[in-house]
Amino acid sequence: MPEADRAPHFVRSLERGLAVIRSFDADHRELTLSEVARACGLTRAAARRFLLTLADLGYVRADGRTYRLTPRVLELGYSYLSSFSLAQIAEPHLEQLVDRTRESSSLCVLDGDDIVYVARVPARRIMTVAVTVGTRFPAHVTSVGRVMLAYLPEEEIEVRLARVELTPLTARTIDSLALLRTELERVRRQGYALVDQELEEGLRSIAAPVRDRDGEVVAAVNIPVQAGRTTLAAVRRDLLPPLLETVAGIEADLRMATGPARASSPGTGTHRSSSSPRPPAPRP
Numbered sequence: 001m002p003e004a005d006r007a008p009h010f011v012r013s014l015e016r017g018l019a020v021i022r023s024f025d026a027d028h029r030e031l032t033l034s035e036v037a038r039a040c041g042l043t044r045a046a047a048r049r050f051l052l053t054l055a056d057l058g059y060v061r062a063d064g065r066t067y068r069l070t071p072r073v074l075e076l077g078y079s080y081l082s083s084f085s086l087a088q089i090a091e092p093h094l095e096q097l098v099d100r101t102r103e104s105s106s107l108c109v110l111d112g113d114d115i116v117y118v119a120r121v122p123a124r125r126i127m128t129v130a131v132t133v134g135t136r137f138p139a140h141v142t143s144v145g146r147v148m149l150a151y152l153p154e155e156e157i158e159v160r161l162a163r164v165e166l167t168p169l170t171a172r173t174i175d176s177l178a179l180l181r182t183e184l185e186r187v188r189r190q191g192y193a194l195v196d197q198e199l200e201e202g203l204r205s206i207a208a209p210v211r212d213r214d215g216e217v218v219a220a221v222n223i224p225v226q227a228g229r230t231t232l233a234a235v236r237r238d239l240l241p242p243l244l245e246t247v248a249g250i251e252a253d254l255r256m257a258t259g260p261a262r263a264s265s266p267g268t269g270t271h272r273s274s275s276s277p278r279p280p281a282p283r284p
Contacts, residue, residue, distance in 0.1 A: 016042060020050045021059065021073060030066040077134050086219055087119040089253045090210070094121040094221070097246040101223060101239055105246070106131065107210070108144040109219045113160065115145040118219070140164050140180060141173055143193040143207035144220035150187040151209060151217040157184065173198040192240060193220075194232065202227050206235050208247045213255045221247055 006012075023039040024031060031039070037047035051067050054060040058072045090107040097105045098121045107119040114136040139145025139160075149157060166175045174180050187193045192208045199205070207222035223239050 016040065016046070017050050017054070020047065020054065021069065021076075024069045030063070030068045032066055036067065086210075086250075086254065090219075090221070090250045091119050091121065093246050093249045093253070094119060096249075097121075097221075097223070097242055098123055100242050103223050103225055103239065104131075105221060105223050105243075106144075107219055107221050107250075108142075108148075108207075110139060110145065110148040111136070113139055113164065115139045115142055115148070115220075137199060138165075140166075141169060141195070141199045142222075143195040143205040144222045146184060146187050146193040146195065147207045147209045147220040148217055150184040150193070157181075169199055170197055170201050172196060172201075192243070194235060196232060197227055204230065204232065204235060206239055206243060208240075208243050210247055210250055210254070212251075221250070 019040040020036055020042075023036050028035070028039075033044055033048055033051065036042070036051060037044045040047060042050070051060055051062075055062055055067075059070060060067050061070050086109075087107060094105045094107060102123055104123045105121055106117050108115040108117050110116075115138075117131060117133050117135045120131060120133055137145070139149055149160065152160070161177055161181065164177075164180075166173075166177065166180070168175045174183060192206060194204070194206045196204050203224055204227050205222050205224040207220045209217040210219040210221060212218045221243060223235075223243055225235060225239070
């Protein structure tokens with residue numbers, strides 16, 4: 001965050017400590033002191049103090065000249081996930097959907113420019129997609145991300161599109177802002193998103209939005225399938241109807257759990273009372 005944007009209460013040492021934790025990832029499981037300092041823009045002395053403090057707290061372990069995170073860092077994310085009632089509400093519905101379709105299903109939320117998996121029920125199959133709770137992907141190349149992006153206010157969509165990195169992940173990835181804008185408009189019209197091998201070759205995914213009691217999209221549920229054994233037509237015909245039924249069940253339970261809907265603010269156009277009719281059901 002730029003210095004000029006920091007509020008008076010901003011604690012820079014906390015920002016730096018979190019940056020040290022984030023410098024470790026799947027491609028950098030072990031880092032030297034110099035590598036941590038370089039990744040975080042710190043001096044070696046400052047990086048060393050942060051690493052030793054994190055080690056004292058149990059979040060980092062030193063192994064000779066290198067450092068690595070310990071499983072205790074999972075507590076930081078679990079505190080959020082375990083208190084996220086939507087995931088708890090959705091899980092039994094996801095289990096029923098998986099039993100019905102024999103395909104995996106997940107609930108995701110939008111976090112910045114990424115989607116984050118907050119609940120997942122894998123299919124009972126030898127080979128499944130290696131995704132777990134907490135996994136993140138760029139929102140614009142995923143079905144769940146496009147569903148949630150599509151229902152944002154127009155001004156916010158434009159802000160997000162202005163900063164998105166359209167790096168092709170496969171030969172099918174949309175790499176044009178104009179095409180991505182058109183796709184988001186299509187998703188909003190039809191009420192679901194279908195992404196065909198844009199995130200990963202051989203992977204198709206269909207997703208539908210989950211609305212809260214005020215009609216605002218707060219999450220999305222997806223069903224990923226292998227392209228080699230499921231056609232796009234079959235995804236729409238066989239998976240979309242049970243997906244929409246599952247989302248409706250989650251929304252009904254969510255309304256019961258959170259109480260009556262608030263009245264929409266006049267003129268905002270971004271919220272809808274639960275007494276208002278839902279948009280027409282998407283056609284497979």
